[in-house]
Amino acid sequence: MERSIYRYYIALYLIAQALVGMSSLDGYSDADDSGLALSNSSFVLLGGVLPIHPANDHGTCGDLDGSILQRAEAIAFAVSKINSNPTLLPPGIKLAFYIRDSCLLVNTALDRTLDFITGSIGIGNNATSYRVSGIIGETQSTISIAMASLLRLFRIPLVSPYSTASELSDKTLYEYFLRIPPPDNYQSAALVDLIIYFNWTYIITINSGDTYGRDGINRFNNILNSRNGSKRCIAARIEISFPSPSESEFDNAAAAFMDPLVVNASAVVLFGHYIIAVGVLDALKRHNVTRRLFWVGSDSWGDSLDGIYPNLVSNLVSVVPTTFSSKEFDHYFQSLHISNHTSNPWFAEYWQAVFNCTLTTNNSNLIPCNVANQSISSKLGYVQDSYVPLTIDAVYAFAYAIRNLQMDKCNGSGLCKAILSTGDPQSRLFISGEMLKPYLFKVNFPSQSGSNFTFDKNGDSTIALYTIKNLQFLNGSFMYVPVGTWSNAKVSSPLIFTQQVVWNNYQGSIVSQCSSPCQAGKYRLPSSPCCWKCVDCSGDKDYSDGISCSQCGESSAPNQFKNACVPIQVSYYRIGDPGAIVILSIASLGILVTIFVIVIFIAHSNHKIIKATSREVTIFLLAGVLLSYVVPFLFVTRPSAIMCGIRWIGAGFSFSISFSALLVRTIRIHRIFNRPLSTKKPLFLGSISQVMFTLMLIGIQVVILVVWFVVEHSGARYKYGSTTGEVMCSQSPYSAISVTFGYNFLLLLLTTYFAFLTRRVPKNFNETRYINLTAYSLVIILVVLLPTYFGTASLGALYQTTSLLLTMVLSASVVLGAILVSRLVYLFRNLYGGMLAPETTAHVDMHANRDTDIIENGAVCHELENGLDGSERMNCDASILTETPETTAHVDMHANRDTHIIENGAVCHELEN
Numbered sequence: 001m002e003r004s005i006y007r008y009y010i011a012l013y014l015i016a017q018a019l020v021g022m023s024s025l026d027g028y029s030d031a032d033d034s035g036l037a038l039s040n041s042s043f044v045l046l047g048g049v050l051p052i053h054p055a056n057d058h059g060t061c062g063d064l065d066g067s068i069l070q071r072a073e074a075i076a077f078a079v080s081k082i083n084s085n086p087t088l089l090p091p092g093i094k095l096a097f098y099i100r101d102s103c104l105l106v107n108t109a110l111d112r113t114l115d116f117i118t119g120s121i122g123i124g125n126n127a128t129s130y131r132v133s134g135i136i137g138e139t140q141s142t143i144s145i146a147m148a149s150l151l152r153l154f155r156i157p158l159v160s161p162y163s164t165a166s167e168l169s170d171k172t173l174y175e176y177f178l179r180i181p182p183p184d185n186y187q188s189a190a191l192v193d194l195i196i197y198f199n200w201t202y203i204i205t206i207n208s209g210d211t212y213g214r215d216g217i218n219r220f221n222n223i224l225n226s227r228n229g230s231k232r233c234i235a236a237r238i239e240i241s242f243p244s245p246s247e248s249e250f251d252n253a254a255a256a257f258m259d260p261l262v263v264n265a266s267a268v269v270l271f272g273h274y275i276i277a278v279g280v281l282d283a284l285k286r287h288n289v290t291r292r293l294f295w296v297g298s299d300s301w302g303d304s305l306d307g308i309y310p311n312l313v314s315n316l317v318s319v320v321p322t323t324f325s326s327k328e329f330d331h332y333f334q335s336l337h338i339s340n341h342t343s344n345p346w347f348a349e350y351w352q353a354v355f356n357c358t359l360t361t362n363n364s365n366l367i368p369c370n371v372a373n374q375s376i377s378s379k380l381g382y383v384q385d386s387y388v389p390l391t392i393d394a395v396y397a398f399a400y401a402i403r404n405l406q407m408d409k410c411n412g413s414g415l416c417k418a419i420l421s422t423g424d425p426q427s428r429l430f431i432s433g434e435m436l437k438p439y440l441f442k443v444n445f446p447s448q449s450g451s452n453f454t455f456d457k458n459g460d461s462t463i464a465l466y467t468i469k470n471l472q473f474l475n476g477s478f479m480y481v482p483v484g485t486w487s488n489a490k491v492s493s494p495l496i497f498t499q500q501v502v503w504n505n506y507q508g509s510i511v512s513q514c515s516s517p518c519q520a521g522k523y524r525l526p527s528s529p530c531c532w533k534c535v536d537c538s539g540d541k542d543y544s545d546g547i548s549c550s551q552c553g554e555s556s557a558p559n560q561f562k563n564a565c566v567p568i569q570v571s572y573y574r575i576g577d578p579g580a581i582v583i584l585s586i587a588s589l590g591i592l593v594t595i596f597v598i599v600i601f602i603a604h605s606n607h608k609i610i611k612a613t614s615r616e617v618t619i620f621l622l623a624g625v626l627l628s629y630v631v632p633f634l635f636v637t638r639p640s641a642i643m644c645g646i647r648w649i650g651a652g653f654s655f656s657i658s659f660s661a662l663l664v665r666t667i668r669i670h671r672i673f674n675r676p677l678s679t680k681k682p683l684f685l686g687s688i689s690q691v692m693f694t695l696m697l698i699g700i701q702v703v704i705l706v707v708w709f710v711v712e713h714s715g716a717r718y719k720y721g722s723t724t725g726e727v728m729c730s731q732s733p734y735s736a737i738s739v740t741f742g743y744n745f746l747l748l749l750l751t752t753y754f755a756f757l758t759r760r761v762p763k764n765f766n767e768t769r770y771i772n773l774t775a776y777s778l779v780i781i782l783v784v785l786l787p788t789y790f791g792t793a794s795l796g797a798l799y800q801t802t803s804l805l806l807t808m809v810l811s812a813s814v815v816l817g818a819i820l821v822s823r824l825v826y827l828f829r830n831l832y833g834g835m836l837a838p839e840t841t842a843h844v845d846m847h848a849n850r851d852t853d854i855i856e857n858g859a860v861c862h863e864l865e866n867g868l869d870g871s872e873r874m875n876c877d878a879s880i881l882t883e884t885p886e887t888t889a890h891v892d893m894h895a896n897r898d899t900h901i902i903e904n905g906a907v908c909h910e911l912e913n
Contacts, residue, residue, distance in 0.1 A: 028072060028099040028344050042415040043096045044402055044431060045130055046395065047116040048075050049137030049147065051104035052346050059244060061103035064349045067385040068139070070333065071161070072099050072344070074388045075136060077332045078395035088399060090406045092414030095399060098130075101346075102138060104243070109143045110150060117154050131421070131430035133402070134159065134440075136394050139387075140273070141165030141184075141212040142242070148177040155433040157440055159397055161390035164299065164321075165211045166219060169458040176433060178397070178440055178455055180390040181321045182464035182488070184212070187298060188219040190319045190466050190486040191269055192227060193495040194296055200267040200512035201232045202530055206253065206280060208242035208272030216271040216298060233530030235265035235514065240276050250283035257289045261528070267512035269296045277301040281312040294503065294510060303386070303469050303480040310478035315503045316471040319486065323386040323467075324449040330384055334377035338369070389448035397453070401439040402431065409435070464488035468495070472502045518546040521562035537562070540722035557723045570718060570725040571798070575636040579802035583632055586809045590629040590816060597820050598622055600827070609827045614668070616687045617661050620694050621819060624658030628812035632805045638716075644729035645714035649705045651808060652740040656701035658815050659747035659778075664693045666754040666771050673758055701743050708739040726798075733800065737789060745782060751775045774818040781810050 028048075050072055056062035079095045082088055089095070100112035116132040134157045138144045144163035151158050152175060160168075160179045168174050169183050195203060205220070207213035217237075224232055236256045240249045256262060270277055277297065284293075295316040297303075302318020310316075338351045338359065348359055354376070357369035376382060410416035421432045440455070447453035449465075456462050468484035484497035503510060514531040518524055523544050524532035537549035543558040543565055544550070552558055552565035559566045573580055601618065604610050631650040637643055668685060684693070717730035729736070752775040759772060785807040792799035 028076070028346065029097065042092055043094045044133045044398075044415070045096045045098060046075075046079070046398055047112075047132035047135040047137075048072065048097055048099035049102045049109055049112050049135060050099060051139055052101040054104040055243065059105070061101070061105075061108075064346060064353060066350055066353065067387075069344075069346055069350050070385040070388055071391045072346070073333055073336070074329060074391040075099060075395055076344070077329055078392040081328075082395065082399045089403055090410075090413055093402065093406060095395070095402075097395075098132070102143065104140065104143070106143050106146050106243075109138055110146055113147050113150055117151070117156065132156065133431040133433065133436065134398050136161065136391070136398075138163060140210075141168065142210040144168060144177070145174070145211055148174040152176050155437070156430075157398075157433050157437055159394045159440070161387055161394045163212075166215050167211050169460055171458055174459075176437055178459035180393050180397070180453075180461060182466075183458075183460050184216045184298075185219050186464035186486075186488055187319055187466065188216055188271075189223055189488075190468075190495065191220050191271070191296055191298070192223045193486065194317060194319070194468070195224065195232065195267065195269070196227070197495060197497075198267070198294075198510055198512075200294075200510075202235045202265040202267070202512050202514040203232065204236045204238070204257070204262065204265050204268045205234055206238045206240065206268065206270045206272060206276070208276045209239050209245075210242045210273075212300065213242065213272040213276070214239065217269070220269065220271060233514070235262045235530070240272070240279065242273060242276060245276065245279055247279075247283075250279045251287070253280055254283040254287040254289055257284065258287070261514075261531070263291070264514050265512055266292060266510075267294050267296065270301070271298045272300065274301040274304055277305065277313075278309055281309055285312060292506060294512065299466075305471075310471055313471065315506065317483070317501060318469045318471075318480070319466045320386065320469060321390070321467070322449070322465040322485065323389050325384045326389050326392060326448050329388055329392065333384075334375070334382065336376060338371050338374075393447045393453055396445055396447075397440060397443050397455075400443045400445045401436055404443070405431070405436055405439045408439075468497070470501050471504070473504050518544065520544060520546070521558075523547065523549045554720050555718065555725065568720055568723065568725040570720075570727040572638055572727045573635050573798055573801045577636075577798060579798065579805075580636050583802065583805045583809055584636065586813070587629040587632045587805075590809060590812055591626065593821070594622060594626045594629060594816060597816070597824060598626075600824055604827060604831075607827065607831075609823065609830055614665060614687065614690065616691045617665050617694060618820070618823075620657055620661035620691075620698075621665075621815060624654055624656075624661060625812045625816045625820070627654035627657065628808050630654075631808060635801055635805055639727050639729050641715045644716065644731060645709050647729065648714075648731065648736045648740055649709060651804070652701055652705050652744065653698075654808070655741065655744040655811070656698050656747070658812070659744050659751065660694045660697035660701075662771070662774065662815070662819070663697065663747050663751045663754070664690050666751050666758065666775075669771070670754045670758045697747065704739050704743055708735065712736075733790070737786065737804075741782065741786060748775065748778050748782065752779055770818045774814055777814045777818070778811055781807060781814070785810070 050068050052064060052068050052072065053061040054063075054065050054068070075097050079097050083094050098116075100115065102109035102112055113135065116135060119131045135147070135151065136159055138147060138160060139162040141163040142165075144158070144160050145165065145168060148158050148168065152173075155176060157176045157178065160177070162181065163179055164181050164184045164187065166183045166185045166188075168177050168179065169185075205217050207217035221234065236259065238253045238256055240253060270280065278301075293313075293315065295313050297316055297318035299318070299320040302316070303320050305313060305316075336347065338348060341347050351371075351374075352358055352366070352369065355369055355374050356366065357374075358366040359369050359371075361368075405419055406415065409418040415431070419431050419435055421430055441457070441459065442455075444452055444454050451463065454462050464487065466486040467482050468486060469480040470483040471478055472481045473479075474481070481499075481502075483499050483501055484495065486495050488494060490496070514528070515524075515533075518532075518534035521537055521542075521544055522534040523537055524547050525535045526532045537544050539549070539551060541552045541557060542549045543552060543562050545563065555568055556565035557568050558564070575581075575584065601610060601615075601622070605615065627650065631647070631654055634643065634647050634650055668690060671685065683689075712731045712735060715730040717728055719726045719728065751771070755772045755775045785803055789800055789803045789807070792803055
């Protein structure tokens with residue numbers, strides 16, 4: 001819309017100018033009539049359009065702006081310095097300038113621009129047509145857009161030291177526009193980085209309703225959304241007309257601050273002009289908006305508030321292009337004096353404003369100026385305008401472009417026909433803008449900042465360097481203090497703070513958010529894009545970051561604050577568990593008793609009673625019992641691949657040792673007592689045979705366990721609940737218990753069977769009674785406790801392990817008490833009790849055709865002569881003896897067998913039927 005208006009206006013104005021003709025207008029030039037006439041050099045005229053008197057509220061030219069006057073003098077300073085440099089411009093070429101006042105009004109700026117285009121420039125009384133080769137200006141992007149649109153039609157370059165609107169980078173529309181400061185897209189990015197740095201999530205934006213403000217804030221919003229998605233939102237978007245905003249617009253802006261949905265937003269980004277900023281601050285004061293606000297300002301107003309406004313804004317950071325002051329310009333400007341600087345038609349006005357005096361007699365309200373004692377250098381408060389160096393660089397850009405063009409196209413000194421628009425070097429017209437433009441885009445010269453300046457393909461500066469300024473109250477007044485920089489050269493971290501930002505009269509966290517962060521264990525339930533309610537996470541495994549709920553993994557659970565997951569402490573069968581304490585206590589006692597039995601057996605290994613217990617098989621029983629007591633200690637360690645295998649192999653192996661030895665012993669007794677009468681010697685009743693049978697039975701269990709260990713892939717398995725976990729062996733409990741007890745249970749059943757068959761032995765032969773007791777007890781234990789193992793599976797590994805270990809220690813205790821400890825009782829009674837009469841012994845010859853048993857006075861039992869197999873010796877069981885002085889024994893070995901009567905001290909002979 002704005003472009004169409006400008007083009008329409010330009011067409012009408014050109015028609016009007018054609019009808020009116022040439023006009024002579026006031027301006028600031030470095031050449032008068034005589035200067036132009038006497039010059040032997042070809043001069044190139046540069047135009048300047050600056051708002052020396054910015055428009056007032058009535059839309060007319062207002063009071064003089066001293067900072068803009070400095071920029072006008074910067075053009076004059078730069079031209080003078082260039083012309084005095086013999087190596088910069090080719091011989092015979094000089095620069096000249098002519099500056100016009102735009103009053104910061106679009107129409108006035110276009111009037112001045114058309115004067116430069118048509119050559120309607122009257123310098124003094126000379127009405128000669130002077131055309132410009134390039135123009136420097138304007139301060140506002142809106143005006144620059146209008147001027148660039150017009151100058152494009154006439155191919156005249158426009159270089160602006162001030163305008164930053166991103167639209168001007170479009171070379172399809174503004175191909176003859178170039179600028180010294182970076183475009184606003186960089187400034188918008190810097191503003192976003194500030195918002196992110198302060199972690200503000202709910203923001204009010206205000207912009208002026210022109211190209212500068214609208215494009216700048218739109219780009220700000222786009223960058224903000226692209227970087228952070230929905231994490232940061234705009235609470236209110238306020239646009240105020242420019243250049244003539246109404247008071248009602250400012251009132252509406254203040255009312256927006258008090259909207260219930262906006263009151264929590266304390267960060268304000270204002271991308272607009274000075275009059276917009278002061279208008280908003282006045283409206284907030286009128287409407288008594290007293291909550292603390294934190295302002296982020298663009299370059300057009302962010303470091304230029306004065307008067308009462310710093311107190312109103314109070315907390316402010318702003319982004320302004322980084323500039324470097326020129327000491328040479330300070331010396332030049334401070335040396336200017338009203339008495340000798342008459343070429344600038346506005347300097348007298350500036351002098352009167354600075355010294356608050358009058359140079360005429362018409363103003364009785366001011367004292368006359370004492371010019372003899374006044375100088376700018378003596379006036380306190382002089383500060384070089386920040387855009388002066390950029391203005392100087394703009395003039396130098398033209399100078400270097402003209403030099404390079406002349407050196408390429410002209411042979412010799414001065415201007416030549418090849419580069420002039422009319423081809424006549426004496427016409428004092430202008431250099432062809434079409435030829436000058438590419439040389440402008442390619443200039444490379446040392447700028448006032450000290451670094452080389454170049455344009456990119458869009459006519460923008462290749463360097464975007466901004467200063468972050470902070471309004472601080474120092475030494476009784478507000479000052480704009482540089483606190484950081486932003487540079488497009490530092491892609492990863494463009495924003496760098498060199499000192500701390502100060503928020504005046506404020507202590508506490510600087511927040512700007514719609515809703516307070518949710519506490520741990522809660523999530524956000526949005527009620528609008530940036531506002532929410534906090535709702536509890538419902539799951540036991542849920543944790544939250546204050547934004548959303550997430551579930552912890554299987555092996556973790558929420559911490560006590562429910563803001564993170566922590567590993568679940570897994571439980572396993574530990575030595576401190578109640579069940580483990582009981583079982584390990586029994587096992588420890590069992591180990592001590594077993595060791596005691598072993599020590600006694602070793603100490604009395606040659607005693608007749610020990611010999612009579614079949615010592616070799618007894619060794620296996622003791623080993624199996626001891627191992628059964630040791631294995632439970634393996635179950636109180638943390639499960640692992642090796643440990644799990646050792647546990648089950650140890651359990652199965654220990655049972656197989658005990659049960660194999662018990663079975664071999666029972667079968668031996670069965671064969672002795674239940675053998676048919678025969679004269680043939682029984683086979684495999686010797687000790688070596690018994691050991692070999694026992695090892696064979698144990699070996700079968702070992703093979704089963706090894707095969708199972710290889711196939712099952714032993715390891716640890718974890719089972720987790722919501723807050724608790726268990727680690728257990730990964731083997732299937734069914735397969736593990738099967739290989740551990742299946743084969744052993746078969747051994748036990750066989751033992752029970754043969755023990756049952758040997759129940760009809762002499763009543764004084766109590767060995768079989770103990771074997772029967774042991775076998776029946778073990779069967780009961782396994783039948784009762786093993787189902788319990790599977791029944792406690794749902795309760796966890798701790799209960800299962802307890803039932804398993806209880807089975808082991810009880811089984812070992814039965815074998816230890818019934819088989820082994822009973823032998824010790826006989827031994828101790830024999831050694832220390834004096835229970836047997838010295839003259840009485842009895843021996844039962846258990847087989848027909850057996851050798852003679854030699855029973856000596858006081859002896860219990862003696863070995864059979866020469867063994868049954870010629871090399872082995874079999875010890876009689878001590879329990880076949882009676883314990884009374886008149887001891888007799890009756891062995892009913894078969895039906896119809898005769899009775900053997902053993903007289904005191906006699907030799908036993910077997911009577912055949």
